Amino acid sequence: MxxxxxxxxxxxxxxxxxxLERKERQRGLRVPTDHGADTASQFRIKxxxxxxxxxxxxxxxxxxxxxxxxxxxxxxxxxxxxxKSGEAGGLGxxxxxxxxxxxxxAPTKPQYxxxxxxxLHPDRDSKHGASYCCCVDMKTGKLHENDKKWCMEDYLKAxxxxxxxxxxxxxxxxx
Numbered sequence: 001m002x003x004x005x006x007x008x009x010x011x012x013x014x015x016x017x018x019x020l021e022r023k024e025r026q027r028g029l030r031v032p033t034d035h036g037a038d039t040a041s042q043f044r045i046k047x048x049x050x051x052x053x054x055x056x057x058x059x060x061x062x063x064x065x066x067x068x069x070x071x072x073x074x075x076x077x078x079x080x081x082x083x084k085s086g087e088a089g090g091l092g093x094x095x096x097x098x099x100x101x102x103x104x105x106a107p108t109k110p111q112y113x114x115x116x117x118x119x120l121h122p123d124r125d126s127k128h129g130a131s132y133c134c135c136v137d138m139k140t141g142k143l144h145e146n147d148k149k150w151c152m153e154d155y156l157k158a159x160x161x162x163x164x165x166x167x168x169x170x171x172x173x174x175x
Contacts, residue, residue: 002028002096005051007082009094026093069140072105072113079103097121101131103141108172113141115166118159126153133159135166 003010011028019025047053068074079102080088084095101121104114113136120132125148134151135144144150144166152159 002091002094003031004082004091004094004096007091009091011094014093028094064141069142071111072103072141073110075113075141076103076105106138106172109174112138112171114138115168116159116161116163117141118154120151122153128153128155130155133161135161135163137166138168138171 009028011031013029014026015029016024017027045053064075064078068078079097080099081090082095083090083097083099083101084092085099088099090099101119104117104119106112106114115136115138116133117136118131118133120134122129122131126132130153132151133154134148136142136150137144144163150161150163150166152161
């Protein structure tokens with residue numbers, strides 16, 4: 001698990017773990033906890049100095065500051081800089097997601113989110129560990145109706161969502 005605050009990793013050293021019980025990989029040091037992130041019922045943190053928490057995300061996910069939600073390009077950059085793409089400017093082994101897991105912006109109007117997101121980070125409900133495809137609001141990138149029924153695991157690239165409910169063609173033709 002990666003612990004990141006304002007884009008800076010809170011872990012300081014690496015450890016070697018096995019991926020799928022057969023391939024070694026580098027990860028951030030384990031943060032000792034009484035319970036795993038998937039079984040925790042509360043989280044406490046004490047900050048000092050000028051640190052202010054405005055949004056909290058946990059588990060296998062990424063989330064961005066609310067003030068960026070109106071611009072997909074800024075969100076994509078924010079997610080990338082907190083990812084594992086160390087050589088390209090991310091946080092390396094301390095990042096929250098690999099480089100292929102990101103938001104997709106609308107091709108002709110990149111300030112808007114693509115209505116069908118195909119590369120969202122899997123969570124603990126993912127049966128195969130594959131990314132999710134989800135129907136999202138084109139202006140905010142938020143999950144349609146805030147309901148996971150608008151998502152499916154994209155195992156073997158089998159996403160068959162159409163997301164007609166979230167496509168807003170008027171955004172593509174505005175000046």
